[in-house]
Amino acid sequence: MAASDVKLLGARPSPFVNRVQFALNLKSIDHEFIPQNLAEKSELLLKSNPVHKKVPVLIHGDQPISESLVIVQYIDEVWSGPPSLLPSDPYDRATARFWAAYIDEKWFPLVRDLRNATDEQSKAAAVEKLFEGLKLLEDAFVNSSNGKGFFGGEKLGYLDIVLGCYLGWVRAGEIFTGLKILDETKTPALVGWAERFASHKAVDGVIPEPEELVNLIKMFQARAAAAAADASTK
Amino acid sequence: MAEEVKLFRTWSSGYALRIVWALKLKGIEYETIFEDLTNKSPSLLQYNPIHGKVPVLVHDGKPVCESLVILEYVDETWKHNPLLPQDPYEKSMARFWANFGDDKLMKSIWQLFIAREKDQDVAAVEALENLKLVEEQLKGKKFFHGETVGYLDLAFGWFADFVSILEEIMSLKLVDGERFPHLSSWIQHFIDAPVIRDCWPPRDKMIIKFQVMRENYLAAATPK
Numbered sequence: 150m151a152a153s154d155v156k157l158l159g160a161r162p163s164p165f166v167n168r169v170q171f172a173l174n175l176k177s178i179d180h181e182f183i184p185q186n187l188a189e190k191s192e193l194l195l196k197s198n199p200v201h202k203k204v205p206v207l208i209h210g211d212q213p214i215s216e217s218l219v220i221v222q223y224i225d226e227v228w229s230g231p232p233s234l235l236p237s238d239p240y241d242r243a244t245a246r247f248w249a250a251y252i253d254e255k256w257f258p259l260v261r262d263l264r265n266a267t268d269e270q271s272k273a274a275a276v277e278k279l280f281e282g283l284k285l286l287e288d289a290f291v292n293s294s295n296g297k298g299f300f301g302g303e304k305l306g307y308l309d310i311v312l313g314c315y316l317g318w319v320r321a322g323e324i325f326t327g328l329k330i331l332d333e334t335k336t337p338a339l340v341g342w343a344e345r346f347a348s349h350k351a352v353d354g355v356i357p358e359p360e361e362l363v364n365l366i367k368m369f370q371a372r373a374a375a376a377a378a379d380a381s382t383k
Numbered sequence: 384m385a386e387e388v389k390l391f392r393t394w395s396s397g398y399a400l401r402i403v404w405a406l407k408l409k410g411i412e413y414e415t416i417f418e419d420l421t422n423k424s425p426s427l428l429q430y431n432p433i434h435g436k437v438p439v440l441v442h443d444g445k446p447v448c449e450s451l452v453i454l455e456y457v458d459e460t461w462k463h464n465p466l467l468p469q470d471p472y473e474k475s476m477a478r479f480w481a482n483f484g485d486d487k488l489m490k491s492i493w494q495l496f497i498a499r500e501k502d503q504d505v506a507a508v509e510a511l512e513n514l515k516l517v518e519e520q521l522k523g524k525k526f527f528h529g530e531t532v533g534y535l536d537l538a539f540g541w542f543a544d545f546v547s548i549l550e551e552i553m554s555l556k557l558v559d560g561e562r563f564p565h566l567s568s569w570i571q572h573f574i575d576a577p578v579i580r581d582c583w584p585p586r587d588k589m590i591i592k593f594q595v596m597r598e599n600y601l602a603a604a605t606p607k
Contacts, residue, residue, distance in 0.1 A: 200483060215479060217477050218478075219478045222474075222475070223475045240442075250451075283595070
């Protein structure tokens with residue numbers, strides 16, 4: 150299919166968009182990336198994802214698909230040749246989906262909490278919670294990788310994409326707070342995995358540099374402070 | 384060797400009911416373990432150490448957790464009477480709407496259910512907007528995937544039961560036939576569908592349970 154048949158509506162700093170980019174790159178799918186201004190949403194975005202009005206949206210032919218995990222699975226099923234993103238065994242697939250749900254519903258909100266933390270105490274508390282989650286993910290990695298380099302085994306797979314997309318924000322969180330989140334004394338397997346993931350050719354260049362994300366964190370916090378100040382003076 | 388399938392559930396969990404339906408629709412023999420979530424069994428905590436929740440499906444000793452994950456596992460393991468569509472785009476739509484049901488619809492219905500009287504109008508706005516989106520999905524269809532019960536019906540199944548419970552407890556009509564003809568019709572068809580209709584928890588017990596829950600929420604929300 151021509152590149153114009155596959156479009157990705159996205160925004161570079163969004164880890165959810167990055168996930169889809171990893172999947173497209175891994176499968177060598179030609180596509181057009183259409184950057185979106187999330188402060189002023191385009192007609193195309195509103196038409197393609199009327200329910201949530203969010204990125205990423207994959208448009209394949211004329212069919213839009215939304216929600217990053219739904220999109221990644223769609224890509225795996227439509228472009229079903231190697232490399233496979235999800236494992237083939239139903240139990241292994243269920244395990245991967247379970248951890249994907251955990252990462253998105255339980256763990257990533259902790260990264261957000263860190264972004265919103267303004268004083269030293271709440272920053273330390275946020276990092277502590279993140280670390281507890283990472284311990285679980287360390288075990289999941291050891292079980293899933295079977296001694297190989299990725300959650301998917303020898304090759305990058307679904308869970309690598311699902312967790313790996315957050316590495317930029319994790320690093321930005323470390324710079325912003327001055328605290329270590331991925332610590333080789335605590336989660337050595339994940340630290341090794343993170344390095345391999347970041348240097349994989351399907352990943353290289355997709356995630357923005359941590360410094361850019363740190364600036365975004367500062368901007369979010371400034372906006373939140375301004376909104377709070379506004380609210381309290383009314 | 385006969386395979387061993389166990390399902391950890393509670394009598395009232397709508398999430399667990401999804402799996403009960405799925406297993407029965409596929410004719411799979413299984414053992415039920417009812418849990419008391421105020422006093423969780425060591426087995427439940429062993430099989431679901433991260434969340435300690437139901438449902439958990441244990442297949443030949445291996446646990447699967449999270450109801451939508453379990454549904455896909457059941458569908459992929461026992462391939463007859465498929466629950467999910469085969470077409471990848473249709474499958475994506477099913478997954479998208481199941482997520483919507485759990486993330487947006489359920490939350491907004493619950494917010495309405497526990498809202499204080501003065502907050503009910505605002506809570507109803509979001510709930511009704513979400514219901515309109517579901518109504519759209521059912522246009523021209525008896526069930527979400529067409530003529531037979533499938534994945535999305537099971538995912539939204541909790542709603543078919545809970546609507547009338549909410550309406551009775553709150554003395555209001557949420558899904559009226561004029562405003563939501565397709566949704567109303569789906570509820571009727573689903574509640575009475577073969578296999579589905581044999582599994583509903585006792586209504587009187589549900590009314591009491593949710594009435595007590597609502598009273599507790601309202602009491603906690605009342606400023607002292």
